[in-house]
Amino acid sequence: MNKKKSYLPILLTVFLVLIGVVSILFINNQWQSEPLEVKNTLANQVTNEETSTDLKTIIHESQKNVVQIEAITNSSEKIGSGFVFNNKGDIVTNAHVVKESNSIYVKTADAQIFTAALVGIGDNKDIAVIRVPQLANQNPAVIDTNFRAEIGDEIIAVGSPLGFQNSVTLGIISGTNRSFTIDEFDYENVYQISAHITNGNSGGPLIDRSTGKVIAINSAGIEEGGIGFSIPISAVLEDVTKWSDAAEQRELDYNSLSEEAQQVNPDQLVEDAEYIIGYFFESLSIRDYINAYALLGSEWQTKTSYQTFRENYIHVVETQIIEMESSFIEETNQIKVNLIAEKVVRNSNQKVKNEQHQYSFQIGYENGQLKIIGSEQSAISTSE
Numbered sequence: 169m170n171k172k173k174s175y176l177p178i179l180l181t182v183f184l185v186l187i188g189v190v191s192i193l194f195i196n197n198q199w200q201s202e203p204l205e206v207k208n209t210l211a212n213q214v215t216n217e218e219t220s221t222d223l224k225t226i227i228h229e230s231q232k233n234v235v236q237i238e239a240i241t242n243s244s245e246k247i248g249s250g251f252v253f254n255n256k257g258d259i260v261t262n263a264h265v266v267k268e269s270n271s272i273y274v275k276t277a278d279a280q281i282f283t284a285a286l287v288g289i290g291d292n293k294d295i296a297v298i299r300v301p302q303l304a305n306q307n308p309a310v311i312d313t314n315f316r317a318e319i320g321d322e323i324i325a326v327g328s329p330l331g332f333q334n335s336v337t338l339g340i341i342s343g344t345n346r347s348f349t350i351d352e353f354d355y356e357n358v359y360q361i362s363a364h365i366t367n368g369n370s371g372g373p374l375i376d377r378s379t380g381k382v383i384a385i386n387s388a389g390i391e392e393g394g395i396g397f398s399i400p401i402s403a404v405l406e407d408v409t410k411w412s413d414a415a416e417q418r419e420l421d422y423n424s425l426s427e428e429a430q431q432v433n434p435d436q437l438v439e440d441a442e443y444i445i446g447y448f449f450e451s452l453s454i455r456d457y458i459n460a461y462a463l464l465g466s467e468w469q470t471k472t473s474y475q476t477f478r479e480n481y482i483h484v485v486e487t488q489i490i491e492m493e494s495s496f497i498e499e500t501n502q503i504k505v506n507l508i509a510e511k512v513v514r515n516s517n518q519k520v521k522n523e524q525h526q527y528s529f530q531i532g533y534e535n536g537q538l539k540i541i542g543s544e545q546s547a548i549s550t551s552e
Contacts, residue, residue: 226380227324227336228454231277233309234372236328237261237284237298239269249327249372250274250298251382253311257303258412260404261371262387263289263296263353274300278447278463279440279538285420288411294353294387295404297411299420309373312381313402317341317359325363325386325396327372338377339363339396346397350388358387358397365389365396374398434496440538441503441531442494448540449487449509457481465532465539485512485520502532502541508548524548 230251237248237259248265252258259274266272272284280302287297321341328335343360361374365386374384384398444463451460457478461469464477492507511523526548530541 223377224454226375226377227326228450228456229380230309230324230326230373230375230382231336232459233307234326235259235274235276235300236368237265237272237274237371239266240271241268242270247328247368248370249368249386251326251371251373252303252306252308253382253408254308254412255305256412256416257300257306258287258408258415259284259298259300259303260385260408261296261298262385263294264351265371266296266298272298274298276303278459279444281537287415287420288408290353290404290407292352292354293399293404293407294350294355295385295399295407297408297415299412299415310381311401311405312376312379312383313405315376315381315383315400315402317344317383317400319343322377323361323363323383324375324377325361325365325369325372325398326375327365327369327386337363342395355388355397355399357403358399359384361386361396361398362394363396364394365398369396434498437501437503437531438494438496441505441529442492444531444538444540445492445505445507445529446489449489452481452484453486455482463540465534465541468540468542483513483515485514487511500532502530505529505531519552522551524550 233252235250235252237250239246239248246265246269248261250259250261250265253260266286267289269286272286273281274284275281282300282302284298284300287299289296319341323339323341325337325339326335339362341359342362345357346360347354347356347358349355359374363374363386366389369386369389372386373382374386375381376383382401384400385404386396386398388397389395448460448463451457451463457474460481461474461477464472488510489507490510492505494503494505496502497504505528507527507529509525509527511525512520513523514520524547525545528544530543531538532541533539534541
């Protein structure tokens with residue numbers, strides 16, 4: 169009896185060891201057959217940062233494709249907006265902007281002026297296409313035909329309200345599938361937006377804040393303000409593409425306003441010169457040195473290479489104009505712009521300092537286009 173009892177603990181131990189081994193092998197097989205899931209918050213954070221687009225960059229890039237349109241009829245002069253949508257120099261705008269016009273010309277973001285020809289125009293749809301050959305092969309606006317609007321989507325409206333070129337309004341899509349009629353134009357299933365659309369905005373692009381792509385054409389507004397309406401680009405892209413393709417087979421009519429455009433209006437020239445300077449510093453602040461360099465006159469570019477120009481401004485983090493005064497020089501038909509600007513500069517040691525500079529710019533026409541002919545600058549103060 170004692171011998172039998174002495175074997176019992178040994179057998180029990182062996183049995184428990186076998187159960188343990190089998191259990192370990194089973195669990196190990198389960199681990200190998202199932203993928204290990206780890207919630208990597210760092211990866212999610214990096215992905216979100218990469219897909220987020222800086223608002224200033226979106227605005228600056230979109231403004232390059234937006235033009236101000238001036239259409240002359242027998243009885244009136246109409247101001248509107250438009251945007252380049254292909255590499256032929258074709259511009260989308262509203263039909264009511266260019267309808268019955270004798271002559272059309274456009275002003276680009278860098279204040280160049282070109283005459284345009286009517287390519288196609290809608291009878292019931294408030295949509296039209298005009299062409300400027302000089303804008304061919306320019307990078308066109310990026311269009312999103314697959315956009316599906318939802319109330320609350322953030323948008324950016326770009327245009328020239330009341331003639332203030334390349335103005336920007338932020339808002340949201342506040343309604344969808346709106347339909348109504350204005351004059352002879354039928355607006356069907358358009359977006360209602362919180363950005364106000366007024367004279368000069370018509371024809372400009374509505375941009376998706378999250379992607380920077382064009383999703384609609386700003387077309388109508390309510391005088392009381394606070395509400396605008398935009399035609400989805402997907403609803404008109406077939407028409408504008410058809411007109412653009414057909415225009416290659418027929419002669420376009422470029423009724424020129426070049427003589428009128430070349431006549432110097434001192435007040436308008438001052439306004440355009442100050443716009444050019446603002447656009448120059450805006451391009452620098454967004455590090456678009458190529459665009460800023462393109463605004464310079466040929467003599468300045470001959471004396472200063474692009475590489476040297478870029479090196480002169482690459483350490484400037486931000487520039488803010490705090491005082492500006494302009495005057496028309498009748499002898500040269502040029503504008504002199506004096507200003508004081510505050511700059512934030514980062515040196516080679518990554519230290520930041522604030523500088524205040526005084527600038528004097530000369531703005532004038534060169535080969536029919538407004539350019540920054542020359543400049544002088546001097547430092548006023550520096551602080552760490």
